[in-house]
Amino acid sequence: EAEVAQSPRYKITEKSQAVAFWCDPISGHATLYWYRQILGQGPELLVQFQDESVVDDSQLPKDRFSAERLKGVDSTLKIQPAELGDSAMYLCASSLPRRGYSYNEQFFGPGTRLTVL
């Protein structure tokens, strides 16, 4: 069964350091999402890609976060510099591309748990 792959699964870093997370979506899924899930809360969308283009990054803290999907397949989310408040689970999801008013299920990866000390 096809799955969304993420690495690393766990990351511990000190504040002010740079961290990067990688996501490989399900083959054929043109839409890719990065979510942040703080402990005890639901996921919150950070950025959405359609192929290599950003569709929505309104909740991405652009002063320290960046995301790219250069070839429209895998994606990297970077934080520089990391702050204590960035400790959370970072989830990647993918779906088939939307056509008009259709909605396609988002498939989530296992996430990367980030701890900032």
Add this chain to the structure above:
Amino acid sequence: GENVEQHPSTLSVQEGDSAVIKCTYSDSASNYFPWYKQELGKGPQLIIDIRSNVGEKKDQRIAVTLNKTAKHFSLHITETQPEDSAVYFCAAITIYNQGGKLIFGQGTELSVKP
């Protein structure tokens, strides 16, 4: 923007009992309501969904109801089993032409005791 409130935050039931989780949403334009199950160490997985033109949907032991007037929707699990123990999230989205984003509730930690 949309806001989704979910209750209760924790729920403990005996195996075989029913469990009900309730959500309210604020944006009357929301038209799609999925429910996700998240097991420890895993990402959320879609278990059932409902669209705004439907009042109820059932899939084996799981059912979802939607009250558009009151802006409420609920997840019902019957004959609970220990493997139902997980965190459950409701979500809402307003689907417009190639747009819209999921807004999640805060989650309910369900514990089913044997």
